[in-house]
Amino acid sequence: MAAPVVIVGAGQAAASFISRHVALGNAEPLLLIGEEPHPPYQRPPLSKKYLLGELERERLFIRPLEWYAEQGIETRFDTRVDDVKPDQKQVITSTGEAIDYDRLVLCTGSHARSLPAEIGGALPGVFTLRSIADIDRMAPEFQSGRKLLVIGGGYIGLEAAAVARQLGLEVTLVEMADRILQRVAAAETSDYFRKLHADHGVELREATRMTRLLANDGRVCGVELESGEIIDADLVLVGIGGSPNIELAQSAGLDCDNGIRVSALCQTSDPSIYAAGDCCSFSRDGRQIRLESVQNAADQGDLIARVLAGEEVSYSALPWFWSDQYDCKLQIVGLNLGHDRTVVRPGASETSLSVWYYRGERLLAIDAMNEPKSYAFGRKIIETGKNPAPETVADPTTDLKALAMG
Amino acid sequence: MANITWKMEDGSEISADVKDGLNLMEAATANNVPHIEGECGGCLSCATCHVFVDPEWLATTGEVDEIEDTMLEMTDVEREENSRLSCQIIASSELDGLILHVPEPE
Numbered sequence: 001m002a003a004p005v006v007i008v009g010a011g012q013a014a015a016s017f018i019s020r021h022v023a024l025g026n027a028e029p030l031l032l033i034g035e036e037p038h039p040p041y042q043r044p045p046l047s048k049k050y051l052l053g054e055l056e057r058e059r060l061f062i063r064p065l066e067w068y069a070e071q072g073i074e075t076r077f078d079t080r081v082d083d084v085k086p087d088q089k090q091v092i093t094s095t096g097e098a099i100d101y102d103r104l105v106l107c108t109g110s111h112a113r114s115l116p117a118e119i120g121g122a123l124p125g126v127f128t129l130r131s132i133a134d135i136d137r138m139a140p141e142f143q144s145g146r147k148l149l150v151i152g153g154g155y156i157g158l159e160a161a162a163v164a165r166q167l168g169l170e171v172t173l174v175e176m177a178d179r180i181l182q183r184v185a186a187a188e189t190s191d192y193f194r195k196l197h198a199d200h201g202v203e204l205r206e207a208t209r210m211t212r213l214l215a216n217d218g219r220v221c222g223v224e225l226e227s228g229e230i231i232d233a234d235l236v237l238v239g240i241g242g243s244p245n246i247e248l249a250q251s252a253g254l255d256c257d258n259g260i261r262v263s264a265l266c267q268t269s270d271p272s273i274y275a276a277g278d279c280c281s282f283s284r285d286g287r288q289i290r291l292e293s294v295q296n297a298a299d300q301g302d303l304i305a306r307v308l309a310g311e312e313v314s315y316s317a318l319p320w321f322w323s324d325q326y327d328c329k330l331q332i333v334g335l336n337l338g339h340d341r342t343v344v345r346p347g348a349s350e351t352s353l354s355v356w357y358y359r360g361e362r363l364l365a366i367d368a369m370n371e372p373k374s375y376a377f378g379r380k381i382i383e384t385g386k387n388p389a390p391e392t393v394a395d396p397t398t399d400l401k402a403l404a405m406g
Numbered sequence: 407m408a409n410i411t412w413k414m415e416d417g418s419e420i421s422a423d424v425k426d427g428l429n430l431m432e433a434a435t436a437n438n439v440p441h442i443e444g445e446c447g448g449c450l451s452c453a454t455c456h457v458f459v460d461p462e463w464l465a466t467t468g469e470v471d472e473i474e475d476t477m478l479e480m481t482d483v484e485r486e487e488n489s490r491l492s493c494q495i496i497a498s499s500e501l502d503g504l505i506l507h508v509p510e511p512e
Binding site for chain 1: 428432435436438440443445446447449450451452453472473476477479480
């Protein structure tokens with residue numbers, strides 16, 4: 001029997017690859033290998049509804065467990081791949097089993113960065129947030145009245161802070177940069193979320209460096225700041241970004257550069273090996289970029305299935321993202337990298353607005369807070385290469401739909 | 407429980423019993439209905455679960471709210487009066503027998 005296409009990593013990219021492969025009627029056999037004991041599942045709800053306890057686990061699954069067998073796809077969950085041997089076209093599992101592949105698709109994802117153990121990063125009561133197991137460990141600790149300390153003011157930290165407030169915890173968030181979301185958004189967006197969290201009772205401490213986590217009876221009990229100040233905590237969530245899982249790719253000798261380097265066909269430096277999602281980096285507008293998002297994982301997985309089926313396609317999808325915090329729906333379209341100007345478009349209510357990012361005259365991206373029209377029509381405007389003047393979009397009387405369709 | 411039927415453009419059909427409380431995007435992906443992707447998981451950000459509700463069922467499936475109405479502008483196949491994002495239709499016994507037509511992007 002011919003060797004299958006082997007997919008290593010069972011996340012969004014893998015699910016999307018398999019779904020497209022099935023939809024295209026491609027008869028090549030597939031083998032999906034995942035380290036977690038679950039079929040591919042949605043990660044975005046982990047820091048939102050799943051942590052809140054409003055979504056049962058099975059509803060996270062992108063396809064039901066039985067679906068894979070129904071499609072004739074072999075799966076091995078709870079199985080780690082330790083090595084890739086490109087010369088033999090084999091992957092080696094942690095139990096030493098060698099599995100032949102015809103083509104290999106790496107969907108290994110990313111992992112949450114943690115704090116070094118020397119400063120308390122490994123203490124009981126300190127969590128990172130990336131998987132079902134992470135949430136199942138931390139959710140019982142999210143009890144009303146307890147003190148949560150969040151290290152890092154990125155989207156995951158902010159989402160967890162919102163859930164914690166909704167569950168009645170006291171929340172302090174410490175961000176070492178001058179402002180929350182500094183790495184990913186303009187000051188106007190940071191201002192919006194600072195106010196949102198302050199209004200919901202989160203104590204935000206920006207431009208604040210920590211030196212170490214403190215322990216009492218072998219469990220985390222607080223943090224010491226550079227100023228010497230101590231903040232008490234019953235539990236700590238570390239949300240300081242993610243790193244690509246590239247160990248397998250490196251062991252296979254694949255080119256890596258902040259992720260597994262892939263072409264516009266999602267092909268790595270070995271023509272039999274593809275990569276998709278958080279684990280890979282690719283060229284966009286002259287930069288080597290890596291995205292941690294559902295859109296990117298899904299679109300790249302989908303693309304690889306099309307490439308394997310012989311379609312002439314290349315990756316150029318417009319990125320989009322979202323976040324939910326309290327009653328705010330944030331929707332982002334485009335990439336704001338390299339912007340040199342932003343304008344704010346006021347929304348219909350006090351809690352809605354959008355931030356439009358430009359480089360010169362070119363519209364790059366939009367952050368829309370409770371402003372689905374700016375997101376939906378803005379997406380069309382960017383997709384069709386229109387670059388309305390910043391003054392035009394900042395004018396709330398401008399009809400975005402007309403601008404998008406015009 | 408509701409029995410839902412998805413009708414494809416090529417005349418094929420898929421029917422399934424859907425548990426109360428599940429949304430019909432989830433039900434579609436679980437039952438391998440083509441062209442329903444639901445990338446955003448039902449949070450109104452992707453518009454990849456577009457369906458046309460059979461006209462007889464329009465009243466029963468309820469109103470389109472403002473966000474859904476806006477997101478329907480983003481669908482691959484252009485919206486019509488009976489367009490819905492299926493993640494916003496929640497299964498219940500009232501919808502037993504519902505027919506959805508699945509648009510096929512080019």
